[in-house]
Amino acid sequence: MEFLHENLPFLCDYWPFILTGAVCLMAAIVLFKTALEPPVDESLPPEPDLLDELDELESMEDDSNPDVVPALPADIKHIPFQFSRFPIEDSQKRSQEFYDLMNKRRTVRFFSPDPVPKEIIYNIIRTAGTAPSGAHTEPWTYVVISDPDIKAKVREIVEQEEKINYDRRMGPQWVADLKPIKTDWVKEYLTTAPYLILVFKQVYGISENGERRTHYYNEMSVAIAAGILLTAIHNAGLVSLTSTPLNCGPGLRVLLGRPKNEKLTLLLPVGYPAEDATVPDLPRKPLEEIMVEI
Numbered sequence: 598m599e600f601l602h603e604n605l606p607f608l609c610d611y612w613p614f615i616l617t618g619a620v621c622l623m624a625a626i627v628l629f630k631t632a633l634e635p636p637v638d639e640s641l642p643p644e645p646d647l648l649d650e651l652d653e654l655e656s657m658e659d660d661s662n663p664d665v666v667p668a669l670p671a672d673i674k675h676i677p678f679q680f681s682r683f684p685i686e687d688s689q690k691r692s693q694e695f696y697d698l699m700n701k702r703r704t705v706r707f708f709s710p711d712p713v714p715k716e717i718i719y720n721i722i723r724t725a726g727t728a729p730s731g732a733h734t735e736p737w738t739y740v741v742i743s744d745p746d747i748k749a750k751v752r753e754i755v756e757q758e759e760k761i762n763y764d765r766r767m768g769p770q771w772v773a774d775l776k777p778i779k780t781d782w783v784k785e786y787l788t789t790a791p792y793l794i795l796v797f798k799q800v801y802g803i804s805e806n807g808e809r810r811t812h813y814y815n816e817m818s819v820a821i822a823a824g825i826l827l828t829a830i831h832n833a834g835l836v837s838l839t840s841t842p843l844n845c846g847p848g849l850r851v852l853l854g855r856p857k858n859e860k861l862t863l864l865l866p867v868g869y870p871a872e873d874a875t876v877p878d879l880p881r882k883p884l885e886e887i888m889v890e891i
Contacts, residue, residue: 707874724829728822731813752787790866
C-alpha cells in the first residue's frame with residue numbers, strides 16, 4: 598500500500614469514485630445498445646430457428662461433386678402412369694359433390710369421447726402419406742395418441758404455454774380477434790377427443806450410414822400433407838381442430854421421444870363431435886375473392 602500511496606496517490610485516494618464511474622459507464626453502454634435494438638412484437642409468432650435454416654443450407658452440397666449420389670436409387674424404374682379419364686359430365690358432377698362435402702368441414706372444439714376404430718385413423722394417415730414432397734423425401738411424422746395419460750400430459754404442456762400466450766405473448770389485438778370464436782387457453786378437447794394427431798416436419802433426414810439428408814421444401818411438403826390429412830379426416834365422417842400452440846413444440850417433442858430433426862407443426866384432436874357441439878356461423882369468401890383468372 599505504501600508503494601501505491603507514493604507512486605499513485607490519486608488512485609489510492611479516489612478509487613471508490615473511479616470504480617463507480619466505470620460501472621456507470623458500462624451500464625450506460627448496455628442501455629444505449631438496448632435502446633438501439635428494434636422492439637419485439639409479442640403479438641407475432643416466433644421466427645423460424647435461423648440455425649435450422651443454416652443447417653439445411655450447409656447440407657446442400659455442390660451437385661458438381663462426382664462423389665454425390667442421389668438419395669433415391671439412380672436406376673429407379675419408371676412405369677406407365679395409370680389414369681382413367683372421366684367424361685366431362687362425370688368430372689363436373691364429382692367436382693361439385695366433393696366441393697359440397699368439403700364445404701361442410703368445420704373446425705370443432707367440442708368432442709365426443711366415443712371411440713373411433715383404429716383402422717379409420719390408419720387409413721387417414723395413409724392418405725396423408727400420399728402427399729407430394731420435394732425429391733420424394735416424405736419429410737413427415739404423424740404421432741397418433743390415444744393413451745389417456747399421455748393425452749393428459751400433452752394437455753398440461755399445452756395449457757401451461759397457452760396461458761402465457763394469452764396473458765403475454767399474443768398481444769391484445771390477437772386475443773381480441775379470437776374472442777368471437779370463444780376460444781381461450783383451456784383446451785378440454787385434448788383429453789376428450791379419442792385421438793390426438795401431432796404432425797412433425799423432418800427438417801432433415803438421416804441416412805442408413807448416419808449422414809444428414811437434405812429434405813427439400815420440407816415446410817411446404819408438410820403443409821400440403823396436412824391439407825390432405827384434414828380432408829381425409831372429414832371424408833371419414835370425423836371432425837378435427839387445427840391447433841398450432843405457440844412454444845409447445847420442444848416440450849411435446851421430448852414427451853413423445855421424437856428426435857431433434859423433427860419439429861411440431863400441427864396438433865389435431867380427432868373424433869366425433871359432441872351432441873351439443875356448436876361452431877361460429879362464419880361465411881367463406883366467394884370464388885371471385887379467392888381466384889384470379891387470367
